[in-house]
Amino acid sequence: MKPEDILAKHGLSRTSIRTKLIQILAEAHEALSSKEIEQQLDDNVDRVTIYRTIKLFEDKGLIHKIVVDEQSTKYRLIRENKSTDHPHFHCIKCDKVVCLPDTPLPCCDLPQGFRVSTQNTIIEGTCQKCNK
Amino acid sequence: MKPEDILAKHGLSRTSIRTKLIQILAEAHEALSSKEIEQQLDDNVDRVTIYRTIKLFEDKGLIHKIVVDEQSTKYRLIRENKSTDHPHFHCIKCDKVVCLPDTPLPCCDLPQGFRVSTQNTIIEGTCQKCNK
DNA sequence: TCATAATTGCAACTTTGTTGCAAAAGTATC
DNA sequence: GATACTTTTGCAACAAAGTTGCAATTATGA
Ligand SMILES: [Zn+2]
Ligand SMILES: [Zn+2]
Ligand SMILES: [Zn+2]
Ligand SMILES: [Zn+2]
Numbered sequence: 001m002k003p004e005d006i007l008a009k010h011g012l013s014r015t016s017i018r019t020k021l022i023q024i025l026a027e028a029h030e031a032l033s034s035k036e037i038e039q040q041l042d043d044n045v046d047r048v049t050i051y052r053t054i055k056l057f058e059d060k061g062l063i064h065k066i067v068v069d070e071q072s073t074k075y076r077l078i079r080e081n082k083s084t085d086h087p088h089f090h091c092i093k094c095d096k097v098v099c100l101p102d103t104p105l106p107c108c109d110l111p112q113g114f115r116v117s118t119q120n121t122i123i124e125g126t127c128q129k130c131n132k
Numbered sequence: 133m134k135p136e137d138i139l140a141k142h143g144l145s146r147t148s149i150r151t152k153l154i155q156i157l158a159e160a161h162e163a164l165s166s167k168e169i170e171q172q173l174d175d176n177v178d179r180v181t182i183y184r185t186i187k188l189f190e191d192k193g194l195i196h197k198i199v200v201d202e203q204s205t206k207y208r209l210i211r212e213n214k215s216t217d218h219p220h221f222h223c224i225k226c227d228k229v230v231c232l233p234d235t236p237l238p239c240c241d242l243p244q245g246f247r248v249s250t251q252n253t254i255i256e257g258t259c260q261k262c263n264k
Numbered sequence: 265t266c267a268t269a270a271t272t273g274c275a276a277c278t279t280t281g282t283t284g285c286a287a288a289a290g291t292a293t294c
Numbered sequence: 295g296a297t298a299c300t301t302t303t304g305c306a307a308c309a310a311a312g313t314t315g316c317a318a319t320t321a322t323g324a
Contacts, residue, residue, distance in 0.1 A: 046303070
């Protein structure tokens with residue numbers, strides 16, 4: 001689907017920044033931080049606009065957020081037929097973050113009376129490129 | 133074990149701030165943020181000192197860090213016979229974070245050539261007090 | 265006690281993200 | 295396409311969380 005169609009589908013007006021941002025996320029093979037997005041947007045777009053656009057896309061269900069650690073948050077486009085509730089892999093060498101297949105996660109032993117809404121798993125390790 | 137003995141065991145000099153900080157963490161039934169620690173240290177101790185002490189304790193293996201989300205990091209004393217690699221529960225109503233029993237986590241489907249070092253799981257939901 | 269080494273507090277800085285407001289761009293109607 | 299109205303963007307200022315350098319204070323060991 002074209003960036004313009006994705007915007008229309010979610011009832012968002014079509015601006016050049018939004019179109020480019022979707023394109024950047026769609027072409028990425030890994031999750032991107034707001035700074036990485038900023039660097040890929042050639043014209044110098046204001047940080048604030050990027051933050052606001054990311055938040056909008058998140059609220060509208062276009063992208064999902066991955067909190068890697070306290071000062072690293074990345075974003076990835078939600079593709080069709082893909083859930084948002086899958087585990088993620090973080091390479092501690094090259095810092096790349098990728099989505100993993102949506103395997104059924106087993107329940108942990110929870111104390112009585114606790115209720116689960118979502119589960120967030122980040123697997124830390126090294127990717128195949130860094131292991132060569 | 134007394135706070136003073138814990139310091140000695142890890143080769144750390146015994147200062148009143150470090151002693152109190154260990155005591156606060158030992159008496160807590162949940163993971164604490166640096167701000168929560170600051171509030172429990174009666175005399176107003178400088179933020180910087182708390183950050184430095186937390187980092188020192190973490191490096192020496194006295195405490196473990198739990199990254200709840202992008203702007204909430206909490207810490208918990210590592211007790212004897214307890215691993216540091218267990219899942220955590222975050223109550224989205226009262227914001228409490230607790231350690232969960234160390235259940236054997238199943239491997240997710242990983243792409244070829246990927247190597248795992250640690251796995252970080254945070255279960256979001258509501259605790260038994262908030263469910264009443 | 266005294267010298268030495270380690271810890272603490274202060275000020276300044278960095279990074280990541282937010283808010284208010286005016287200027288610019290988009291949308292719909294004619 | 296021009297017009298009016300709404301939304302988006304950029305700028306400045308701010309906020310929270312954490313870091314660094316340096317001088318003052320406190321701990322340790324002889
Ligand atoms: Zn890698
Ligand atoms: Zn993902
Ligand atoms: Zn609760
Ligand atoms: Zn824990």
